[in-house]
Amino acid sequence: xxxxxxxxxxxxxxxxxxxxxxxxxxxxxxxxxxxxxxxxxxxxxxxxxxxxxxxxxxxxxxxxxxxxxxxxxxxxxxxxxxxxxxxxxxxxxxxxxxxxxxxxxxxxxxxxxxxxxxxxxxxxxxxxxxxxxxxxxxxxxxxxxxxxxxxxxxxxxxxxxxxxxxxxxxxxxxxxxxxxxxxxxxxxxxxxxxxxxxxxxxxxxxxxxxxxxxxxxxxxxxxxxxxxxxxxxxxxxxxxxxxxxxxxxxxxxxxxxxxxxxxxxxxxxxxxxxxxxxxxxxxxxxxxxxxxxxxxxxxxxxxxxxxxxxxxxxxxxxxxxxxxxxxxxxxxxxxxxxxxxxxxxxxxxxxxxxxx
Amino acid sequence: xxxxxxxxxxxxxxxxxxxxxxxxxxxxxxxxxxxxxxxxxxxxxxxxxxxxxxxxxxxxxxxxxxxxxxxxxxxxxxxxxxxxxxxxxxxxxxxxxxxxxxxxxxxxxxxxxxxxxxxxxxxxxxxxxxxxxxxxxxxxxxxxxxxxxxxxxxxxxxxxxxxxxxxxxxxxxxxxxxxxxxxxxxxxxxxxxxxxxxxxxxxxxxxxxxxxxxxxxxxxxxxxxxxxxxxxxxxxxxxxxxxxxxxxxxxxxxxxxxxxxxxxxxxxxxxxxxxxxxxxxxxxxxxxxxxxxx
Amino acid sequence: xxxxxxxxxxxxxxxxxxxxxxxxxxxxxxxxxxxxxxxxxxxxxxxxxxxxxxxxxxxxxxxxxxxxxxxxxxxxxxxxxxxxxxxxxxxxxxxxxxxxxxxxxxxxxxxxxxxxxxxxxxxxxxxxxxxxxxxxxxxxxxxxxxxxxxxxxxxxxxxxxxxxxxxxxxxxxxxxxxxxxxxxxxxxxxxxxxxxxxxxxxxxxxxxxxxxxxxxxxxxxxxxxxxxxxxxxxxxxxxxxxxxxxxxxxxx
Numbered sequence: 001x002x003x004x005x006x007x008x009x010x011x012x013x014x015x016x017x018x019x020x021x022x023x024x025x026x027x028x029x030x031x032x033x034x035x036x037x038x039x040x041x042x043x044x045x046x047x048x049x050x051x052x053x054x055x056x057x058x059x060x061x062x063x064x065x066x067x068x069x070x071x072x073x074x075x076x077x078x079x080x081x082x083x084x085x086x087x088x089x090x091x092x093x094x095x096x097x098x099x100x101x102x103x104x105x106x107x108x109x110x111x112x113x114x115x116x117x118x119x120x121x122x123x124x125x126x127x128x129x130x131x132x133x134x135x136x137x138x139x140x141x142x143x144x145x146x147x148x149x150x151x152x153x154x155x156x157x158x159x160x161x162x163x164x165x166x167x168x169x170x171x172x173x174x175x176x177x178x179x180x181x182x183x184x185x186x187x188x189x190x191x192x193x194x195x196x197x198x199x200x201x202x203x204x205x206x207x208x209x210x211x212x213x214x215x216x217x218x219x220x221x222x223x224x225x226x227x228x229x230x231x232x233x234x235x236x237x238x239x240x241x242x243x244x245x246x247x248x249x250x251x252x253x254x255x256x257x258x259x260x261x262x263x264x265x266x267x268x269x270x271x272x273x274x275x276x277x278x279x280x281x282x283x284x285x286x287x288x289x290x291x292x293x294x295x296x297x298x299x300x301x302x303x304x305x306x307x308x309x310x311x312x313x314x315x316x317x318x319x320x321x322x323x324x325x326x327x328x329x330x331x332x333x334x335x336x337x338x339x340x341x342x343x344x345x346x347x348x349x350x351x352x353x354x355x356x
Numbered sequence: 357x358x359x360x361x362x363x364x365x366x367x368x369x370x371x372x373x374x375x376x377x378x379x380x381x382x383x384x385x386x387x388x389x390x391x392x393x394x395x396x397x398x399x400x401x402x403x404x405x406x407x408x409x410x411x412x413x414x415x416x417x418x419x420x421x422x423x424x425x426x427x428x429x430x431x432x433x434x435x436x437x438x439x440x441x442x443x444x445x446x447x448x449x450x451x452x453x454x455x456x457x458x459x460x461x462x463x464x465x466x467x468x469x470x471x472x473x474x475x476x477x478x479x480x481x482x483x484x485x486x487x488x489x490x491x492x493x494x495x496x497x498x499x500x501x502x503x504x505x506x507x508x509x510x511x512x513x514x515x516x517x518x519x520x521x522x523x524x525x526x527x528x529x530x531x532x533x534x535x536x537x538x539x540x541x542x543x544x545x546x547x548x549x550x551x552x553x554x555x556x557x558x559x560x561x562x563x564x565x566x567x568x569x570x571x572x573x574x575x576x577x578x579x580x581x582x583x584x585x586x587x588x589x590x591x592x593x594x595x596x597x598x599x600x601x602x603x604x605x606x607x608x609x610x611x612x613x614x615x616x617x618x619x620x621x622x623x624x625x626x627x628x629x630x631x632x633x634x635x636x637x638x639x640x641x642x643x644x645x646x647x648x649x650x
Numbered sequence: 651x652x653x654x655x656x657x658x659x660x661x662x663x664x665x666x667x668x669x670x671x672x673x674x675x676x677x678x679x680x681x682x683x684x685x686x687x688x689x690x691x692x693x694x695x696x697x698x699x700x701x702x703x704x705x706x707x708x709x710x711x712x713x714x715x716x717x718x719x720x721x722x723x724x725x726x727x728x729x730x731x732x733x734x735x736x737x738x739x740x741x742x743x744x745x746x747x748x749x750x751x752x753x754x755x756x757x758x759x760x761x762x763x764x765x766x767x768x769x770x771x772x773x774x775x776x777x778x779x780x781x782x783x784x785x786x787x788x789x790x791x792x793x794x795x796x797x798x799x800x801x802x803x804x805x806x807x808x809x810x811x812x813x814x815x816x817x818x819x820x821x822x823x824x825x826x827x828x829x830x831x832x833x834x835x836x837x838x839x840x841x842x843x844x845x846x847x848x849x850x851x852x853x854x855x856x857x858x859x860x861x862x863x864x865x866x867x868x869x870x871x872x873x874x875x876x877x878x879x880x881x882x883x884x885x886x887x888x889x890x891x892x893x894x895x896x897x898x899x900x901x902x
Contacts, residue, residue: 059449065452121638124448129589129630130630132582133586133627136624137624137628140623214771215757215758217764218750222740226740229734229740229814230751231726232700232722232726232732232815233751233818234754235723235754289742316467317461320457323454323460324457324458328438331442331454334441335441
C-alpha cells in the first residue's frame with residue numbers, strides 16, 4: 001500500500017510540475033517579462049516535451065533504441081494538417097482541432113504497428129539503424145507527395161504537374177513546399193495554443209504514467225529487463241514491445257499535430273534524423289526511464305541554445321561541449337564515484353557541526 | 357552503355373562508402389559503440405587537405421598525409437577524452453549520445469573556422485582517365501583511384517587483422533574484451549589503434565568523396581557517415597569484407613535509384629533495401645547470428 | 651496418472667545428439683532430481699520441456715496434455731514454470747513487481763483498463779498485491795518487497811526466482827541448480843523452502859542440482875544423465891549407490 005502511494009505521489013508531482021511551469025510562463029508573459037522570441041518557443045517546447053515523454057516509453061521502459069521518432073511526428077503532422085485543410089470551415093475550429101489530433105494519433109499509431117511488427121525482431125543498434133531508416137523513408141516519400149482536393153474528392157500524385165484539379169479545387173500538399181496556411185484555419189484559437197499544448201502534455205503524462213504502472217507496463221518492463229524470463233512466465237514479449245512502440249508512435253503523432261497546427265508553413269525537412277536524435281538526447285540526458293527527467297531535460301536543453309543566442313556563432317559549440325560534459329558527468333563510472341565521495345564528505349561534515 | 361556508366365558511378369561512390377564503413381565496422385566490432393562522429397571526421401579530413409593546399413600551399417601528397425595524420429590524432433583523442441570514460445557506463449546509450457555531442461562539436465567548430473557556405477574542393481588527384489568502347493565510356497581518373505584505394509585498403513586491413521600481432525589483438529578484443537584483457541592484451545591500446553586506423557581511413561574517404569563531389573561544408577560528412585553505417589550493417593557489422601560489399605552495393609543501389617527511379621527517393625530506396633536485408637538476415641549479409649544462451 | 655510424461659525425447663545440434671531418447675515419468679507431488687556431470691544435457695532437457703528448443707523427436711505430456719513443440723509462453727500457460735541457472739530476474743523492478751509480473755495471465759485486465767484506471771484496475775491490483783505478499787512471505791521475502799530485485803543478496807535472488815515462478819500457478823516447477831553459489835546454511839534453508847513449497851502447494855518439482863547433499867536430502871527419485879542419455883533412473887538411494895553412476899561421477 002505504501003508503494004502504491006509512492007508511485008501515485010510521483011505521478012502527481014509530474015502533473016504539478018507541468019502546471020507550475022505553465023503558471024510561471026503565463027505570469028512572465030502577462031507581466032511582459034517574456035520576449036516575443038521566447039513566447040514563440042512555448043508551443044514548440046510543448047511539442048518536444050510530448051515527443052520526449054513518448055520516446056522515453058520506448059527507450060526507457062521498453063528498452064529499445066529508436067531513432068525514428070521524427071518519422072512518427074511527421075506522419076501525425078501531415079495527416080492532421082491534411083485533415084484540417086480538407087475539412088476547412090465545415091467544422092468550427094475546436095472540434096476540428098480535436099478531430100485533427102485524433103487523426104494524427106491514429107495514423108501515427110498505424111505506422112507504429114506497420115513498422116513495429118517487422119523491426120521489433122531486431123535488437124539494439126540494429127533496431128536503431130532500421131528505425132532511422134524508416135524515419136528517412138517517411139521523410140523522402142512525404143517530400144514528393146502532392147495532394148489536392150476538389151469537388152470530386154481528394155487527389156494524390158507524386159509530381160506537381162500530375163495534380164489535375166477541377167475548377168475551384170485546392171492544392172493542399174505541395175511536395176517539398178509542404179502544407180501552408182494550416183495555422184490561419186485556427187486564427188480564433190491561436191492565443192490558446194500554449195494552453196492546448198500543456199493540456200496535451202498532461203494527457204501524454206496521464207497515458208504514459210498510467211500505462212507504465214499497470215499490468216501492461218509491468219510486462220513491458222519485464223520484457224526489457226529479461227526477455228527470456230518474461231517469456232518463461234507467460235508474457236508475450238513481442239506483443240508488449242509492440243504496444244509500447246505503438247503508443248509511443250501515437251503520442252509522437254500528437255506532438256506532430258501540435259507542431260503542424262502552430263506554424264504557417266509545414267515543411268518535411270524538419271523531420272529528419274537530427275530531430276529524432278535531438279529528442280533522444282533529451283531522453284537520455286533526463287535519465288532513461290525517468291519521465292520527470294525527460295520533461296526537465298527537454299526544457300533546459302531546448303531553452304539552452306536560445307539562451308545562448310547572445311553568443312550567436314558560439315552557441316551551438318557551447319551546446320555541444322555542455323552536452324559532452326553532462327554525459328560524462330552523469331554516466332562515467334569515475335564521475336559517479338567521485339560524486340558519491342563528495343556527497344559523503346558533505347554528509348559527514350554536517351553531523352559534526354551539530355555535535356559541536 | 358548508360359547502364360555501365362551508372363554502374364561505374366555506383367561502384368565509385370560505393371567504394372567511398374566502403375572505406376568509411378570499414379572505419380565504422382572496425383570501431384563497432386571492437387569498441388562496441390556506434391560512433392556517430394565518424395562521418396564528421398571525414399569532413400575534418402577534407403577541410404584539412406583543402407586548407408593545406410590552398411592556404412598553406414603544400415603539395416597535394418603532403419596535404420593528404422597531413423590530413424591523415426590530423427584525423428588519426430583526432431580519432432585517438434576523441435576516444436580517450438569522450439568515449440573511454442564511458443566504456444563501463446551502465447547504459448551503452450551514454451556513449452552514443454556523447455558521440456552525437458562530439459559530432460555537433462566537430463560540425464560547429466568547422467562552422468566557426470570555415471563558415472557555412474560551401475567550399476569547392478580543389479582537384480587533388482591527377483590521374484589520367486580511361487576511355488573505353490571507342491569513347492563511349494570514360495572512366496575518370498578519380499574513379500579509378502577511388503576503386504583502387506578501396507581494394508588496397510581492404511586487402512591491407514584484412515592482412516593486418518589476420519597476420520599481425522596488433523591485428524590479432526583486435527580480433528581478440530572484439531570477441532571477448534575481458535578474456536582478451538586476462539590474456540594480456542592491452543585493451544586500451546588496441547581500441548586506440550582501432551580509432552587511429554578508422555579515423556585515418558576517414559581522411560582518405562574525405563579526400564575521395566570531395567574529389568568526386570567537390571563541394572565541402574561542415575555537414576558534408578554527416579549523411580555519408582550514416583549511409584556508411586548502413587553499409588556496415590548491411591554487410592554484417594564487424595566484418596571487413598561485409599563492409600566492402602555493403603558499401604559498394606549501397607553506392608550502386610543509390611546511383612541506380614537516382615538514375616532510373618527518382619533522385620528524390622534514392623535515399624529512401626537505399627534505406628528500404630537495408631530494411632529488407634535485415635529482415636531476411638538480421639545480422640547482415642556476412643554477419644554472425646549470435647543467439648543468447650539460456 | 652503422471653504429471654510429466656516424456657517419451658523418446660531427442661534433440662541434436664548440427665549432428666551432435668545433445669539429448670538422445672530421453673524418457674521420464676514424474677508422479678504428481680513428487681520431488682524429482684535430474685543429475686549428471688557437466689555438459690550431460692540437463693539444462694537442454696529443461697529448455698526442451700519449456701519450449702526454448704523444439705525437440706527433433708519425442709513427446710512431452712503435462713498432466714495428460716500434449717505440450718510438445720509449443721512455445722515458451724503457451725507452455726507456461728499450460729502449467730510449467732522454471733528458474734534459471736544464471737539468475738534471470740527483472741532487476742529494475744521491485745521484488746513485489748517481480749512476483750506480480752508472474753500473475754500476468756492469472757489476474758488479467760486490459761491495457762485500456764490500466765490506462766484509464768477503471769474500477770477493475772484497482773480491484774485486480776489489490777488482489778495481486780495481497781496474493782504476492784502471501785507468496786513473498788512463504789519465501790521470507792516480504793520485508794524486501796519494495797527493494798529492487800537487482801539489489802537483493804544472491805541467496806534471496808534465487809528464492810525470488812522461485813517465488814516468481816510460483817506466481818504463475820504452475821502444475822510443474824522446474825528448478826535449474828537452485829543451490830548454485832549458496833553457502834551450506836543457505837542451502838539448508840533452501841531445502842526447507844523447496845520441501846515446504848511441495849507440501850504446501852502440493853507441487854510437482856523437477857530440479858537440476860550438483861549439490862549431492864541437497865539431492866540426497868530432498869529428492870525422492872532421480873534420473874542420471876550422461877552424454878545426453880539416461881544412465882540410471884529410480885529411487886534416490888538406489889541410484890546414488892549404483893556403480894555406473896559412481897563411475898560416471900568419479901571416473902574409472
